[in-house]
Amino acid sequence: MAFLDIHHLEKSFGAQRVVKDFNLGIEKGEFVSFLGPSGCGKTTVLRMVAGFEMPTSGAIRIDGRDVTGQPANRRKIGMVFQAYALFPNLTVEQNIGFGLRVAGEGKAETRVRVAEMLELIGLPQLGNRYPFQLSGGQQQRVALARALAVRPQVLLLDEPLSALDAKIRVSLREEIRRIQRELGITTIFVTHDQEEALSMSDRVVVMHQGVADQVGTPFEIYNRPATRFVAQFVGTLNLLDANLLDAAAGRIGLGDVPVALNRTLPGRTGDRVSLALRPETVALGRKEERNVVLSGHIAEVHFLGSVIRIRVAVAGQLVSLDTFNQPDRPPPSVGTPVEVSVSDRDLLVLAA
Amino acid sequence: MMGKRLWSWLAVVLGGIYFLLPLVGMFDFSLRMQRGGYSFEAYRIVLADTQFQQTFGYSVMLALLTIVLGILIVVPTAYFVRLRFPGLRPIVEFITLLPLVIPPIVIVFGYIRIYNTSSILPLTGSWWGTNILLVFGYATLSLPYMYRSVDTGLRTIDIASLTEAAQSLGSGWARILAVVILPNVFVSVLSGAFLTFAIVIGEYVFAALLNVNSFGPYMVWMGGNRAYEPSALAVVAFAITWVCMGLIQLFTRFSKFSTVRR
Numbered sequence: 001m002a003f004l005d006i007h008h009l010e011k012s013f014g015a016q017r018v019v020k021d022f023n024l025g026i027e028k029g030e031f032v033s034f035l036g037p038s039g040c041g042k043t044t045v046l047r048m049v050a051g052f053e054m055p056t057s058g059a060i061r062i063d064g065r066d067v068t069g070q071p072a073n074r075r076k077i078g079m080v081f082q083a084y085a086l087f088p089n090l091t092v093e094q095n096i097g098f099g100l101r102v103a104g105e106g107k108a109e110t111r112v113r114v115a116e117m118l119e120l121i122g123l124p125q126l127g128n129r130y131p132f133q134l135s136g137g138q139q140q141r142v143a144l145a146r147a148l149a150v151r152p153q154v155l156l157l158d159e160p161l162s163a164l165d166a167k168i169r170v171s172l173r174e175e176i177r178r179i180q181r182e183l184g185i186t187t188i189f190v191t192h193d194q195e196e197a198l199s200m201s202d203r204v205v206v207m208h209q210g211v212a213d214q215v216g217t218p219f220e221i222y223n224r225p226a227t228r229f230v231a232q233f234v235g236t237l238n239l240l241d242a243n244l245l246d247a248a249a250g251r252i253g254l255g256d257v258p259v260a261l262n263r264t265l266p267g268r269t270g271d272r273v274s275l276a277l278r279p280e281t282v283a284l285g286r287k288e289e290r291n292v293v294l295s296g297h298i299a300e301v302h303f304l305g306s307v308i309r310i311r312v313a314v315a316g317q318l319v320s321l322d323t324f325n326q327p328d329r330p331p332p333s334v335g336t337p338v339e340v341s342v343s344d345r346d347l348l349v350l351a352a
Numbered sequence: 353m354m355g356k357r358l359w360s361w362l363a364v365v366l367g368g369i370y371f372l373l374p375l376v377g378m379f380d381f382s383l384r385m386q387r388g389g390y391s392f393e394a395y396r397i398v399l400a401d402t403q404f405q406q407t408f409g410y411s412v413m414l415a416l417l418t419i420v421l422g423i424l425i426v427v428p429t430a431y432f433v434r435l436r437f438p439g440l441r442p443i444v445e446f447i448t449l450l451p452l453v454i455p456p457i458v459i460v461f462g463y464i465r466i467y468n469t470s471s472i473l474p475l476t477g478s479w480w481g482t483n484i485l486l487v488f489g490y491a492t493l494s495l496p497y498m499y500r501s502v503d504t505g506l507r508t509i510d511i512a513s514l515t516e517a518a519q520s521l522g523s524g525w526a527r528i529l530a531v532v533i534l535p536n537v538f539v540s541v542l543s544g545a546f547l548t549f550a551i552v553i554g555e556y557v558f559a560a561l562l563n564v565n566s567f568g569p570y571m572v573w574m575g576g577n578r579a580y581e582p583s584a585l586a587v588v589a590f591a592i593t594w595v596c597m598g599l600i601q602l603f604t605r606f607s608k609f610s611t612v613r614r
Binding site: 051 | 509510513514516517518519520521522523524527531532535536538
């Protein structure tokens with residue numbers, strides 16, 4: 001059994017089911033992200049783990065103990081909120097020491113632990129400040145220290161970087177990951193930012209309409225999306241309409257152009273499917289290891305600086321591809337007939 | 353442009369005269385006890401009067417008890433209404449406004465009918481009972497001011513996140529209210545408390561009909577029996593109210609973690 005075990009979790013608000021049969025096992029020390037658009041149920045699952053929402057059905061077990069009916073203040077869970085939620089009337093030191101005081105720790109132990117935490121977040125000189133005297137990034141670091149000070153069993157992070165500006169977001173996410181690794185604490189991170197989820201996590205749970213569409217490593221999620229939603233939500237994607245010519249032989253038709261994928265495909269011959277391919281897997285011209293070659297013409301050219309995004313019209317549909325800028329080779333002009341090549345391994349067939 | 357400014361100033365001056373002239377007149381009259389010049393004789397007599405000291409001290413004590421009761425009732429109510437039952441807010445607001453609509457004399461007659469000596473709960477029959485009734489009544493009278501200021505204070509902080517943060521750190525409800533919520537709405541509670549203080553100090557109807565010797569009935573008695581001293585007393589009462597208002601401003605501005613400075 002996993003350290004944190006979420007078993008057939010359901011949550012309804014009135015007639016609306018916001019979380020549907022959610023199952024997940026998280027190992028001790030693992031960093032798992034819940035990724036999805038607003039309203040997909042990711043925060044609701046997190047709040048049920050925290051004890052702020054009661055599940056309609058299902059169970060949550062931490063370290064083998066059922067905590068489903070346990071109040072939030074008995075669960076030993078550290079939580080970091082999007083809006084920081086530092087206590088405005090307490091100094092940084094008092095904020096970090098709050099949970100320790102509640103737990104009845106002695107003054108000396110609390111002082112040592114608070115100093116340790118301040119050192120961990122790199123703010124040892126700001127202990128006497130009030131929250132309103134800190135920047136957003138500093139406040140969120142303090143919130144993290146406050147959550148960790150009580151040595152929680154699980155750390156929950158509810159979009160902790162959303163309120164920060166881009167540069168601080170990147171540096172803080174690296175810091176959160178460093179601290180998480182250092183302490184080896186089991187962590188759930190909720191975000192709608194795919195870059196955050198992919199760069200920080202051991203595993204990502206992509207959620208859609210209250211269901212976990214796919215659970216996997218960032219590499220799996222990005223390269224082998226299980227559903228059309230995952231494929232579209234994570235990263236940029238070319239989705240082309242196609243039909244299954246021969247499922248057993250692995251042949252599909254892209255308009256009038258037959259494409260051989262050389263593997264058995266799910267579905268039946270004649271089914272409408274979507275062919276998904278990432279822009280970075282498509283190359284302009286024929287390339288040795290890319291065995292699927294499609295002919296078309298340049299439809300759009302977007303010069304983005306170091307990268308040039310080109311859209312090629314193939315069988316009446318547009319395929320995006322990215323090439324690096326080369327100063328001695330200007331991008332092709334619109335209307336030029338071209339060939340694009342892609343490896344059959346990089347062509348994913350999804351239900352239409 | 354110049355004409356507009358002139359009219360604005362004229363309005364301010366007229367308004368100022370309307371409010372200040374009676375006060376200036378009263379203050380002037382209170383200083384004329386001794387013939388042939390101004391003196392603070394009336395103030396000296398009033399402040400030296402043992403009845404003044406007794407009734408004022410008694411009213412201060414009632415005011416402090418009312419404030420404590422008000423805080424105990426209003427802070428948790430306003431907090432839970434905001435946190436758990438936001439749909440009830442209009443109803444609770446309406447209830448807290450009732451003391452402004454129902455005159456105190458109606459409330460006190462109701463009290464006398466319900467809690468008289470031949471009732472199940474004969475509070476009016478004993479000194480303790482009467483004082484309890486008085487404090488409860490005053491807490492009701494101060495409800496519109498106390499509730500509004502606490503509710504406004506709660507609006508300025510994210511009580512849902514603060515509550516959840518405290519819960520995740522192991523806090524129970526009592527600690528959340530005492531250590532997290534109350535200190536963060538302290539300035540608002542103080543505003544309500546000072547307004548309550550000002551109301552209770554000068555209150556007459558409850559005190560007179562429940563037959564207690566507080567500061568309100570003393571002022572009325574003084575007004576009916578003396579010439580200069582009532583004016584001096586009125587100026588003192590005004591001064592107390594203004595000091596209360598000034599203290600609200602002072603606490604708001606100099607609070608260490610005040611929302612004004614954030």
